[in-house]
Amino acid sequence: MYMDLPPWILIALILVGAWAVLVALNKRGTLSKHNLEVSGPLLLWRTNYGKGTIRFIAHRFRPLWKKVGVICIVISTVTMVFTAVMIIAQAILIIRTPEVIPPDVGAGEMILLPGLALPLTYGLVALIIAIVVHEFSHGILSEAEGMNIKSLGLGVLVALPLAFVEPDEEGIKNASSRSKMKMFAAGPAANILVFVISFLVFTQILLPMFAPNAEGIGISETIEGFPAADAGMTGGEIITHVGESGVKGIEDFRGKMAEFSPGDVVEIQTNKDAYTIELGVHPDDPGRAFLGVHLFPVTEFYAGLMHPIGFILPQVGTMLPLLSPDFFGAGLVHRDVVLIALQLVFWVGLLNFWLGAINMLPAKPFDGGHLMGEYVKMLIQRLGSRDEKVANNISNWVSVLFILIYLGPILLIVMT
Structure with missing residues (x-):
């Protein structure tokens, strides 16, 4: 029967039971012998x-x-x-x-x-x-x-x-x-x-160790059957240029892509290679060009972590594990240890x-x-x-x- 109860109810019942025992021991004077006291x-x-x-x-x-x-x-x-x-x-x-x-x-x-x-x-x-x-x-x-x-x-x-x-x-x-x-x-x-x-x-010591590997938009994964995957692009690369123009954010990238139509050939530069790609048709809008990638906002994500307001928001702390070596801190030694220190410092600051x-x-x-x-x-x-x-x-x-x-x-x- 108890296994059917929600976890928070079980926890509440355990706490109430434990507290009832402590209150009883407090009244008997048992706790006071050990300098313990129950007050509410x-x-x-x-x-x-x-x-x-x-x-x-x-x-x-x-x-x-x-x-x-x-x-x-x-x-x-x-x-x-x-x-x-x-x-x-x-x-x-x-x-x-x-x-x-x-x-x-x-x-x-x-x-x-x-x-x-x-x-x-x-x-x-x-x-x-x-x-x-x-x-x-x-x-x-x-x-x-x-x-x-x-x-x-x-x-x-x-x-x-x-x-x-x-x-x-x-x-x-x-x-x-x-x-x-x-x-x-x-x-x-x-x-x-x-x-x-x-x-x-x-912001001045730990986070700079996870600086972006390049300024641009990260590719979290490519979609099979679309131009990016066919051209050999892979997840973990960072798009730095579309044609001759540099890209910094997702909206910037989308704006550049909106200048092209399906079938256009475009040069895509990443931090690892350069690709000549014939753009495909967007599956939801036949009139739009489509590269076929899922994006990660590398530059914007890092800038958000550096912002003072982000340091008091617990949601930001939950995103710190997203500092993937594909996009951030290339070549960082003892990466796991530094990431633990980074997260601990964040939560210590936020809690204080x-x-x-x-x-x-x-x-x-x-x-x-x-x-x-x-x-x-x-x-x-x-x-x-x-x-x-x-x-x-x-x-x-x-x-x-x-x-x-x-x-x-x-x-x-x-x-x-």
Whole structure:
């Protein structure tokens, strides 16, 4: 009977069963003997290991971290504005033009954090790196600003790994707004820094090793019985010229081919050979000339990988294995190892970007919500009031607003 259930239901049943066992053990006090605790969907393991290292680094370079903290506030504030504008724009787009959502799209595909679409191995490694960087940075700035670390540890949110640094609550309460802002901003800013470093390594060091073997249009395969195959052209060649004209993209190639008619003889130059070919008749349009090849956009594909926007889209990461030696990186030594490094750097960069961006959502309990709360307190004080309840109420309502804006499109998809 259970074998007939969808895989996701089986996984959900296993997780619920495992969590029920953990909750029971937590109530009996069995988990606490091993510094474990179940809190809602969280399984936490607290430890003092690592506190000394964080404290040493924080106090050894304290003047530097205080200056770095100011930079973190700037970076995180810019990121918070970016995230807020992005989710507002997304919500407006979906409300005004709901037809932009394909009818078969899943709610998970609309969630701003694209981690749900990550490959298992690269995704897990990248997620661990992003979380450690995030929490370690929180810990250093917390200690540097006089908010001692109470504990740190590892955990699991349902099935996702996490790490945490827990500052002393009394220390946070007594700290200045500026100090708290530095601490809240440190984690996301560190993630954005890792993203920038990853992007530079990806585009300036690793990806150039996979530069196109020639500028033009790749032939993924030839079609039997048509001119290209009859002339001896094979998959893996790159068309660089049609007649005397160079070609760079698919549309460029199609434009050149549109100048010819069936029966015309044309010179086709590839990166491997030159061919004199009599063009055939297009099977779907007798009036069009036909070469008989399936094309791959070599130059355009590589340019897309180099574009900064592509570095934050998980769909781009899934296309990296398409860097075939037929078209890219001819003669590259240890190709498989370099390709693994390329993919790992991509996913590390992507995960750090989105972890930093989502954490700067101006809504509690995200870091951005806490940072926004401190900004509200400062604004209220400048207006002549020191009533923290007013500031807390405003920041809480802003948090509710942005959570609704964030979840609204997802709920709309689920309901429709």
